[in-house]
Structures are given as C-alpha cells and as structure tokens.
Amino acid sequence: MSGRTTLAVLAVMAAAAAAANVSSSQTSNCSYLGLFKHLDLINAKREVGMMRPVKNWTMHTTILLDMVLYGILELGEKTQTVTSHIMLHMRWHDEFLTWNPSDFCGIQTVVIPKSKLWYPDISILEDISDTGSIRQSPMVKVFSDSKVKAHVYQHLTSTCPLDLYLFPFDKQQCNITFSSVNYYVDEIKLGTLSSDETLTWVSDTLMITEGEWILVNLTIVEYNLNKTDETLSNLAYMVTLVRKPMLYVINLLVPMFYFLILDLASFFIRGEKLNFKVTVLLSISVLLLILKDLLPSTERNMPLIAKFSLIIFIMVGLSLLEAMLVDFLMGLDGCCGQKTPSASNTQVEIQLEVNCRTEPVEAGEKSQAKPTARPREGDLLKLLLEQVKAARQETERQCKDERKPGCYARLAKIIDYVYFVFYLISVATFLFYMYVVWVEGRCFNLISECT
Numbered sequence: 512m513s514g515r516t517t518l519a520v521l522a523v524m525a526a527a528a529a530a531a532n533v534s535s536s537q538t539s540n541c542s543y544l545g546l547f548k549h550l551d552l553i554n555a556k557r558e559v560g561m562m563r564p565v566k567n568w569t570m571h572t573t574i575l576l577d578m579v580l581y582g583i584l585e586l587g588e589k590t591q592t593v594t595s596h597i598m599l600h601m602r603w604h605d606e607f608l609t610w611n612p613s614d615f616c617g618i619q620t621v622v623i624p625k626s627k628l629w630y631p632d633i634s635i636l637e638d639i640s641d642t643g644s645i646r647q648s649p650m651v652k653v654f655s656d657s658k659v660k661a662h663v664y665q666h667l668t669s670t671c672p673l674d675l676y677l678f679p680f681d682k683q684q685c686n687i688t689f690s691s692v693n694y695y696v697d698e699i700k701l702g703t704l705s706s707d708e709t710l711t712w713v714s715d716t717l718m719i720t721e722g723e724w725i726l727v728n729l730t731i732v733e734y735n736l737n738k739t740d741e742t743l744s745n746l747a748y749m750v751t752l753v754r755k756p757m758l759y760v761i762n763l764l765v766p767m768f769y770f771l772i773l774d775l776a777s778f779f780i781r782g783e784k785l786n787f788k789v790t791v792l793l794s795i796s797v798l799l800l801i802l803k804d805l806l807p808s809t810e811r812n813m814p815l816i817a818k819f820s821l822i823i824f825i826m827v828g829l830s831l832l833e834a835m836l837v838d839f840l841m842g843l844d845g846c847c848g849q850k851t852p853s854a855s856n857t858q859v860e861i862q863l864e865v866n867c868r869t870e871p872v873e874a875g876e877k878s879q880a881k882p883t884a885r886p887r888e889g890d891l892l893k894l895l896l897e898q899v900k901a902a903r904q905e906t907e908r909q910c911k912d913e914r915k916p917g918c919y920a921r922l923a924k925i926i927d928y929v930y931f932v933f934y935l936i937s938v939a940t941f942l943f944y945m946y947v948v949w950v951e952g953r954c955f956n957l958i959s960e961c962t
C-alpha cells in the first residue's frame with residue numbers, strides 16, 4: 512500500500528517537473544529578441560512610435576526635465592549672449608513599452624534606438640547655437656514600468672539681456688526656458704525631478720569651468736505661457752551668476768584712480784605742468800579705449816564704470832584747461848611786469864660799468880695833466896661813486912618792488928588755489944559716491960559676503 516502510494520507520489524512529482532520544464536522552456540527566454548518582439552520593436556514601421564504614448568488621448572504626458580549646468584564658458588557683454596555647457600536628463604512614461612520582468616528572464620531595462628519610439632520635441636527658447644553643438648545619444652533607456660530616460664549634452668549659446676550697470680561688480684540673471692514646440696499644455700506638461708537646491712549643488716559639484724563667474728543659484732520656475740489661441744507649458748531655469756571682479760579692478764579701476772590722484776598731485780609741480788597733464792589725459796584715453804572694447808554701446812542704463820571713466824576724463828581735462836589758463840595769465844604778467852625791471856637793471860648796470868670804466872681813465876688823464884689836484888679829485892670821485900651806489904641801491908629797491916607778482920600773477924595764483932580746493936573736494940565726493948554705489952551693489956549681489 513505504502514509502496515503504491517510512494518510510486519504514485521513520485522509519478523505526480525515527475526509529471527509536475529516535466530510540466531514545469533515545459534513551461535520554463537516556453538517563458539524563460541533570456542535573449543532580448545523575445546522582449547523586442549513583445550514590445551513590437553522588431554516591426555520596421557512601428558506605427559505606435561508616431562503617437563504620443565498614451566492609451567487614452569485625454570491623458571497628458573508629463574515630461575520631467577532636470578538641467579545641470581556644468582560649465583560657464585563666457586558671457587558676451589557686447590553680443591548679450593551666454594555660452595555654457597548643459598546636461599539634460601529627461602524622463603517620461605511610454606505606455607506602450609511595458610513588460611513583466613519575470614516573463615523575460617528578469618530583464619529590467621533595455622536600451623533602444625530613439626527612432627523606434629515617440630520622442631518629445633522640447634526646445635530651448637533662448638537657444639541661438641548651431642545644431643552641431645548638441646551631443647545627443649541616439650539611444651534611450653527603457654524600464655519595465657514604461658519609464659523612458661534620455662540624456663542630452665549641449666554646448667549652449669543662449670541670449671540673455673545682461674545688466675551691466677554695476678560692471679564689474681555685476682550679477683546676471685539668465686533664463687533657460689524649455690518648451691514643447693507643438694504640444695499644448697493639455698498634452699505635454701513639463702516638470703522637474705529634483706529641487707532647485709539639489710540642482711544647484713550638483714551643478715556646483717560637477718562644474719568643470721566657470722571662467723570669471725560664480726554660479727549663485729539655479730531657480731526653477733514652471734508656468735503656462737498663453738499665446739493667442741494656445742497655451743504652452745514652460746519650464747524656466749533662472750541661472751544667477753556673479754562676476755569675479757578682481758581682474759577689472761586691477762586693470763581698469765585702480766589705474767583710473769591712480770591717474771586721478773596723479774593729476775591732483777600735479778598741482779604741486781613747480782614749473783611746467785602742461786606736459787604732465789596731457790600725458791595723464793592720454794593714459795586715461797587708452798583705458799577708455801579698452802573699456803569701449805568691453806562694453807556694448809547702449810545709452811540705456813549706462814554702466815557706472817563708463818560714467819566713472821568719463822567723469823575722471825572730464826575732471827582731468829578741466830584741470831588741464833585750468834593749467835593752461837594759469838600759464839597764460841602768468842605769461843601776461845611776464846610781459847608788463849618782468850621786462851621793465853630787467854631793462855632798468857641792465858641800464859643801471861651799464862651806466863655803472865661805464866662810470867667805473869671812465870673813472871680811472873679820467874683819473875689817469877687828469878693825473879698826467881694835473882698831478883697836484885689828484886687827491887681832491889679822488890675824494891670827489893669817491894663821493895660821486897658813493898652817490899652812484901646809493902642811486903643804484905635805490906633803483907634796485909625799486910626793481911624789487913616791481914618784481915613782486917603783478918595783478919595777473921596774483922589772479923593766476925588765486926585761481927590755481929581755488930581750483931585746487933574745488934578739485935580736491937569734488938574728487939573726494941566723487942570717489943565716495945562711487946564707492947557707496949558699487950559696494951552697495953556688490954552687497955546686494957552677494958548678501959552673505961557683506962553682512
């Protein structure tokens with residue numbers, strides 16, 4: 512009895528094992544081919560890849576899009592563009608691509624060419640780069656729960672209205688806006704996988720080159736854009752950048768400031784000032800030329816640095832004009848004030864010389880003629896000489912009086928003095944104003960740095 516039952520049990524078990532063998536040989540197919548056949552990817556046409564991958568068309572497709580900014584190459588101040596490296600991670604659900612992994616030897620993911628399936632037509636509104644700069648993998652990764660992941664690397668050149676008012680202490684906010692070209696908001700909705708903080712952190716970590724910029728913030732804004740008859744879903748990344756200003760401070764601001772101080776100091780030069788001042792003015796023009804190459808020529812919201820340079824140029828120019836005026840006034844005084852004393856001086860000296868030369872000659876002649884009358888005449892001559900000396904001293908005193916600065920020279924000195932005081936005050940005020948505006952702007956940009 513027991514032997515029969517054991518035999519029966521064994522037979523049942525064998526049958527079950529055989530059945531299991533049959534079923535496993537039918538289902539555990541470990542090649543991708545079975546899965547691809549299941550997903551209808553072998554079909555050359557695959558009509559289902561042409562339509563938005565939903566079974567009920569009233570359902571929208573949500574596309575989650577993360578952008579990582581991993582390189583800031585340059586900001587073109589003149590062209591108002593930003594060149595950067597970005598990495599996009601896109602994720603959506605394709606309802607036609609789903610399978611049970613246990614049916615296919617545990618296959619969880621599969622990589623397939625994106626031409627076989629529906630791919631969203633997301634584009635960047637600010638993009639002005641040429642198509643050659645997009646490195647897009649031809650493949651996408653599909654997960655068994657119908658999730659599709661795609662990656663795009665792009666060398667992006669985008670437009671950005673740059674605000675250069677505080678240059679070189681400026682902060683720029685540029686938008687990178689993603690939007691579907693054709694689908695309305697009830698068909699495609701855009702969203703993000705990660706938060707702003709995460710993306711900022713990842714961007715900061717992966718950053719390969721920043722140039723003269725510091726990435727402050729990536730802020731995500733999702734909004735619907737209403738056009739005349741359609742509403743599009745938009746996803747904007749607001750990228751906040753702050754410039755590292757040191758190079759411009761060393762190259763432009765410090766020399767400019769230094770030239771201003773030099774010009775101020777030139778008031779203490781005795782003698783020829785004009786050449787020095789003209790040289791300073793020329794040096795400032797060179798800096799202005801450099802500045803012209805950097806900044807766009809726009810009158811709206813003119814950069815502070817342009818005003819700064821212009822005001823310094825005008826100040827130095829005015830002080831040059833003032834130096835010319837003073838020089839001119841001094842010259843006027845020289846014409847009427849200096850020539851007369853020098854002329855009288857020479858006359859007196861000539862007279863004296865004549866007197867001195869004639870005296871011994873006369874004395875000699877007289878001594879030859881009348882030797883007895885010599886001592887008296889000598890006394891007389893001494894008297895004469897003393898009188899002449901006194902007259903000479905008198906005229907010298909008069910000469911000294913006349914050599915005192917005349918009215919023009921005095922005027923020139925007063926002008927020079929008043930102008931110097933005025934110049935000093937205005938330079939101090941101006942530098943203080945510039946300092947306040949720039950430092951306030953800098954603090955406004957980097958709150959953490961100034962508090």
Ligand SMILES: *[C@@H]1O[C@H](CO)[C@@H](O)[C@H](O)[C@H]1NC(C)=O
Binds near residue numbers: 528529532
């Ligand atoms: C099940 O299949 C394997 C080969 O796939 C074979 O070796 C084994 O003998 C089979 N078992 C039975 C009970 O048929």
Ligand SMILES: *[C@@H]1O[C@H](CO)[C@@H](O)[C@H](O)[C@H]1NC(C)=O
Binds near residue numbers: 536539541
């Ligand atoms: C897997 O499936 C494919 C297509 O159905 C078939 O050609 C292949 O022989 C199968 N392989 C196994 C090991 O059953």
Ligand SMILES: *[C@@H]1O[C@H](CO)[C@@H](O)[C@H](O)[C@H]1NC(C)=O
Binds near residue numbers: 567568569570
């Ligand atoms: C399609 O979706 C709409 C809204 O969710 C629902 O009312 C409708 O019944 C669905 N149609 C089918 C065929 O499932």
Ligand SMILES: *[C@@H]1O[C@H](CO)[C@@H](O)[C@H](O)[C@H]1NC(C)=O
Binds near residue numbers: 672684685732734747
């Ligand atoms: C960027 O986008 C935000 C949100 O739409 C908008 O408020 C801001 O003005 C935009 N900035 C620029 C520079 O276009």
Ligand SMILES: *[C@@H]1O[C@H](CO)[C@@H](O)[C@H](O)[C@H]1NC(C)=O
Binds near residue numbers: 707727728729730751
């Ligand atoms: C960065 O963005 C977040 C979110 O919008 C904001 O709260 C924060 O103030 C920003 N930080 C700076 C330094 O701008």
Ligand SMILES: *[C@@H]1O[C@H](CO)[C@@H](O)[C@H](O)[C@H]1NC(C)=O
Binds near residue numbers: 737
């Ligand atoms: C767009 O239009 C919808 C209704 O059509 C409205 O609810 C929404 O506020 C509008 N959005 C904007 C930004 O105007």
